[in-house]
Amino acid sequence: MRILLVEDDPALGRAVREHLTLAGHAVDLVGSRADAEAALRAPGHCLVLLDVGLPDGNGLDVLRALRDRGDWRPVIVLTARDQISDRIEGLKAGADDYLVKPFDLGELLARVQAVTRRAGTHPDRAFRAGEVVLDLEDRRASVAGEEVTLTAREWAILERLLQRPGAAVSREQIEEAIYRYGAEVESNAVEVYISRIRRKLGPGLIDTLRGVGYRARA
Amino acid sequence: MRRLLRAAWPRSMAGRLGVSLAAGLLLLWVLSAISASLVVVREMNEVFDSILSEHAQIMLPDLMRRYGGELDGVGPHPVVITDATPHDEYITWRLYAADGRLMMRSHGAAEAPPPPVGFTTIAGARLYSEPSTDGRYVITLAEPPDHRLHTIRPTLVRLLAPLLALVLAALVLVPLAVRRGFAPVRSLQAEIERRGGANLDPLPIGHLPAELASIGDDVNQLLQRLRQALEAERSFSANAAHELRTPVAAGLAQAQLLAAHLPPDGHARREAEELAASLGRLGARLEKLLQLARAEAGVAQRRERVDLMMALDLLVEEFRARPGVGTRLRLDDGGLAELPVLADLDALAIALRNLIENALRHGSPESAVEVAVTAEGVVRVTNAGPVVPPERLAILHRRFVSYGGKGSGLGLSIVHTIAEQLGAGLALHSPARGRSDGFEAELTLARATAQERGLTRPS
Numbered sequence: 001m002r003i004l005l006v007e008d009d010p011a012l013g014r015a016v017r018e019h020l021t022l023a024g025h026a027v028d029l030v031g032s033r034a035d036a037e038a039a040l041r042a043p044g045h046c047l048v049l050l051d052v053g054l055p056d057g058n059g060l061d062v063l064r065a066l067r068d069r070g071d072w073r074p075v076i077v078l079t080a081r082d083q084i085s086d087r088i089e090g091l092k093a094g095a096d097d098y099l100v101k102p103f104d105l106g107e108l109l110a111r112v113q114a115v116t117r118r119a120g121t122h123p124d125r126a127f128r129a130g131e132v133v134l135d136l137e138d139r140r141a142s143v144a145g146e147e148v149t150l151t152a153r154e155w156a157i158l159e160r161l162l163q164r165p166g167a168a169v170s171r172e173q174i175e176e177a178i179y180r181y182g183a184e185v186e187s188n189a190v191e192v193y194i195s196r197i198r199r200k201l202g203p204g205l206i207d208t209l210r211g212v213g214y215r216a217r218a
Numbered sequence: 219m220r221r222l223l224r225a226a227w228p229r230s231m232a233g234r235l236g237v238s239l240a241a242g243l244l245l246l247w248v249l250s251a252i253s254a255s256l257v258v259v260r261e262m263n264e265v266f267d268s269i270l271s272e273h274a275q276i277m278l279p280d281l282m283r284r285y286g287g288e289l290d291g292v293g294p295h296p297v298v299i300t301d302a303t304p305h306d307e308y309i310t311w312r313l314y315a316a317d318g319r320l321m322m323r324s325h326g327a328a329e330a331p332p333p334p335v336g337f338t339t340i341a342g343a344r345l346y347s348e349p350s351t352d353g354r355y356v357i358t359l360a361e362p363p364d365h366r367l368h369t370i371r372p373t374l375v376r377l378l379a380p381l382l383a384l385v386l387a388a389l390v391l392v393p394l395a396v397r398r399g400f401a402p403v404r405s406l407q408a409e410i411e412r413r414g415g416a417n418l419d420p421l422p423i424g425h426l427p428a429e430l431a432s433i434g435d436d437v438n439q440l441l442q443r444l445r446q447a448l449e450a451e452r453s454f455s456a457n458a459a460h461e462l463r464t465p466v467a468a469g470l471a472q473a474q475l476l477a478a479h480l481p482p483d484g485h486a487r488r489e490a491e492e493l494a495a496s497l498g499r500l501g502a503r504l505e506k507l508l509q510l511a512r513a514e515a516g517v518a519q520r521r522e523r524v525d526l527m528m529a530l531d532l533l534v535e536e537f538r539a540r541p542g543v544g545t546r547l548r549l550d551d552g553g554l555a556e557l558p559v560l561a562d563l564d565a566l567a568i569a570l571r572n573l574i575e576n577a578l579r580h581g582s583p584e585s586a587v588e589v590a591v592t593a594e595g596v597v598r599v600t601n602a603g604p605v606v607p608p609e610r611l612a613i614l615h616r617r618f619v620s621y622g623g624k625g626s627g628l629g630l631s632i633v634h635t636i637a638e639q640l641g642a643g644l645a646l647h648s649p650a651r652g653r654s655d656g657f658e659a660e661l662t663l664a665r666a667t668a669q670e671r672g673l674t675r676p677s
Contacts, residue, residue: 009464053464105471
């Protein structure tokens, strides 16, 4: 797998690159925000390891820009910022995982594999979790073989969550997805739709990440 | 009495000013009333006295001229002079012979022995006696008792009543004026009360009067210094974290890489692995010291409405992702969707992180660590394991005191410092309650109500 590693500390960057290379990945190492943005304009990398404190800017801004243009490639944030508010900010910016320095290289590799596995679970836009089967292409859903009818907005929310199974999606992002289907969005609309989906498809499909948003269970 | 006065003395500046002004006005009125009365009484007495003496001087020669002949023939009964129409006399008169015999009197005058020459006051009546130039007669003029009082009293009332009305009006107006005058003080007080915790914004001082503006200015300077100090501490911690963690991360990664390159089972491999382990411990120790620095800088004094459940969810997820933890860590959220508490989110997370970390480190390796929350804002972190003796339990929150030599001995001291600043209760139990072994840490947080003012959700 081709990985983009954004890390401005050369010693750490080289060590991580070599370790991932030994594990069979192709790693491109860049040390600045500008280089990271340039590299991310092309679709070549399947995964991004992103440092937050870059000499020419904040790594989270790179991540936000990526998500804003609808790029859902998995991103693991590597950072020296260990406060819970930093972590929330990272997850809200669209990070799939958040690893605080110093980290064990073995753990980094495990996280890379976990994130990649989650991201690769729906290549044909079909999704299966326990007894729930969702076909996003044909908009068909079934629970234990029984067909279930979902509304357009419920599908919009599911599609948004299943773009990145296992990754957090904020309330605002879900609201935006509902907006595309027109009409006003009530302040508690997201909670209402999520609870309807849970009623139809069972409680195990969508997790609530308090303070962050929701995610489809990977 | 003094105690009673002290109890009645208002505590507020406005009240004190109001009472002082009112009391001062009343006192001034009483003093001016007394002095005005004295002056009026003296002046009027002079006028009345002068009337008496002038009358005597005019009447005596007149009487002698008119009745001079008859007087010599007056017997034992004096002549009584009456007018054609009966009337009250304001001034009565008596004429005596030099030997004290009463010769004549006005009809209103009583028969009485002659008073001494000059002014005298007998039974409230004012008398004036003057001898004739030849010394044969003495005339006495008398003003009845209370005559002067009846004259002076309405004068004084007319003089002092408007003043009293003015004072009474002032007693009503003074508190109103004081209240109005103190409005800026009250608004400043309310603004200062609103400060603290999450709100360290400068006070609005543009509308304040000059005296208060300087106080507001000083408070603003203090607030700014406090804000700067807190910001400096936060940014120092963030910078220090970055500056220290990154090289340790690089060292650890390189040591692990070096170990991976060396032949297994060799001496050099073990050395490299040992180096990596040391760097890992250095990283952990660094984290503790940075947490301690943050805690001691008072970052936990900030207050905002934060969701305890959100913090616990994120922490539990973070710990579960660590090797060897997974389902060993259990969260019993008591069925609560959210639990708003008043705290600084980061400081709260540091405290909870340390409690969970301790439980995972000191608990029996295969047993579960339970994190339980109640709706009252109580978090209990419980682990199985050997009982901590009471004398050890009592000093566990001190710095560099660890149980069983595992860990830095800073974790509980950090939790203790943060709990104190959060105003949260921290109780340690061993054995854990409801068990015969293990350890339980209980953190009781201040629940936030929906009405908490000036507080924002961090999400």
